[in-house]
Amino acid sequence: ANWATDNEKYPPAVGGAMDLSVGAKTVYVLMRHTTKAGEPKILDACTYPLTGTGVVSRIYTDLAVLEITDNGPRVVELFGDNSFEDVQAVTGTRLLPPA
Template sequence: MLRLNPEQMAERVAKDIPDGAYVNLGIGMPTKVANYVSGDKLVIYHSENGILAVGPAPAPGEENPNLINAGKQYVTLLPGGCYFDNAESFAIMRGGHLDIAVLGAFQVSARGDLANWATNNDKYPPAVGGAMDLAVGARKLFVVMKHTDREGEPKILEQCTYPLTGTGVVQRIFTDLAVIDVTPDGLQVVELFGSNTFDEVQALTGARLLPPA
């Protein structure tokens, strides 16, 4: 089966972000999305630690130690960008000013529940950050994650087994195998990557999928 790498997954997410959108990129794989804005779009990326108009990652040797995102990664600032404190940043997140939030996830349920802050494993302390604020504050929530975990177990399930970040908040799931929409009728496969078949992806999913239209 074809599995996209993280860079390819980020590029695929970027294709679905419309021109003029204000978008928060969560910690981890979502931050890579800022590297893939096509030249015919203006997308304003927000970072939780207080940056608006985040640009692509800097070239090696051009890092500014004073300019990092919420994941402590070096970033650039696009023309017209600005900085502000956490209070203003969370007001943007909670106030409905973001068109899209792109977050990672441990699990997503068939009805769009999101679990991305705790795994019930004491070895990995929970870290919610601003995920709950984004899950309810952004107008749309995209999830980008691998289709299965390190043990090969499905991360898309009928019901999440980890503590929830938000209920019914996810609209679209981007994995390394496919793009899937959460709809009132169920999980609708929008795109299968490469030669991946519906049956192959279904076998690695812990919830019933609807085939591409």
């Protein structure tokens, strides 16, 4: 989701992301795996209005690379000393192990 929040510290973010998500052949997301408070950012369902539905192909985080499949996110690569179990523990949805 790329949407405005109620936080006055940050300006609204509605805009070009919708055009990009609809027109792009491949969409990659680069993000931190968790919030500053350690809460999962990758969830079963988005909690903000969606910019585009089903358009993300891969998610690159500071912990892992995830391929988005019909069966859910699959771990493609782990970074650093992270194990699959470590990454699963801080993810808000079930991950598929590397193939």
